[in-house]
Amino acid sequence: MQLTAIDRCDACGARAYVRVELESGSLLFCGHHANxxxxxxxxxxxNVIDERSKLTEESTN
Incomplete structure (x- = not known):
């Protein structure tokens, strides 16, 4: 499942670029907190969905 602008980091509320699926549920992280x-x-x-590459794509557009 792709992440969208609606998905927010569980740590700070910024846009999430990483979803980590655990046995107990999932966590969303911005690029900073994923790092x-x-x-x-x-x-x-x-499972880990890592879309941090979009951070560099968005900054070049």
Whole structure:
């Protein structure tokens, strides 16, 4: 499932670019918080949707 502008970071409320699906539910992260937490969380995740590449695409348009 693709992330949209409606999806917001659980940590700060900014636009989410990463969804981490865990057994207990899912977490949404902006690019900044994904950079901080993804390395620790990813090994236990069922699935990770990482759209941080859109950050560089949006800044060049």
């Amino acid at each position: 901080q937490h993804l390395e620790k969380i990813a090994p236990t995740a069922k």
